[in-house]
Amino acid sequence: MDHRREFEHLVRDQLGATAAAQVLWSAPRLICIAGDFTRYDVHAVREHRRSIDLVRYRLFGSDLLGLETLASVSSGTQAPRRARRQAGARTAADIQGASMADLATAVDEALRGLGDGVSRVERKQYRAYQRLRNFACVCPPQRSKLLVYLKVDPKRVDLAPGFTRDVSGLGHHGTGDLEVQLRTTRDVERAQDLFRASYAAG
Template structure:
């Protein structure tokens, strides 16, 4: 895997020695205390026990850390504790278990975050974050073949600093989701999915969506797509821009402060508007020329997030 060297600039330039923490439990506690700051994920539970259908505990059957991201998708964190541990397969096992036990996850969200948060859980793009101070040479190749929403994240710390290196940027297509989610009725079952929105749009609007995807992908290798139930999230660690499309326009919600943007016309402040996705700046686009006009805002959203 790639190597990174950090330098301290003051009082004089010198390299910062990066090292793994002495105990993996230390990095787990650090991440759980600061999960939203580091990854934009709200913390739910530590060492969450899972069991088989017959009630018997799975040996080692505990999800290291469990959270829910800004798109309201479940996120599993697994920490690699030794060089021989297959943390990727372990994370996939827990992901499949969680998808099969949606009601349990929803009850956990109700307990920790309340009913409103639980009613907006989106199962279209659950994720596994694998955290380690090093990965084997075949790990990155392996997850490319799996076509699952798995992130490999290498960490190191240097004194009072910690570094997270994202070794891949998975893009996902929304998973099929039943009308009844884990025993609870979905509150958004009548809304068109993003795939349905795209399929029902005009050729020109689909071309605009395709150009947005192409343009953002060209910003950098750290850009990925999560196709969620109701919108497309284009993101790095956090969302950069969320995309919806209907019969008349493409709607973008960007992570930019509206107070720093000249508003008017197709660009509006969405802080007081209800909408799918995340981002306080809304742009409504009907033509390629209008898209060209907001590309500088897309550049800013990429650079500032």
């Protein structure tokens, strides 16, 4: 709202005076688009109490773009009753999606924080973390969990049902014979020793 005049001038220059005259200012929204955001960005947006969206993009090949909303905050203005009902119906899914995004960010920070030589590579089906070779592969978040595959010998791990699994004889995306299932940030802390072991082996 502080830059209303500049915005209207930009619309007029790009789309013409008619389009500029049709801009509605009753419910302005800011949309931030970037390759990635940190958990602190998401927290800051939720604390701001304004209409702001954080949208992350991913490129698949040379001509396909995927968008994912990490955070969406609405201002205190009253929405129409039907819109409020629809928003209420989406609340649980939005919270769950946000928690999975936060979980993915926590895993990313944990794996990249293992050492200075860690690089992250985006693959079509997963995200790889490597030194000289891949030591961890993270698949896109599922509805309630995040799967990480590590280069750790499952026979040397006390497997815990619902947390770690031997997938050496099973097909899956990424490299590594140990599957780690993460559902909360507490699981990320629990998996730190496994992350370090895989990093050391990589």
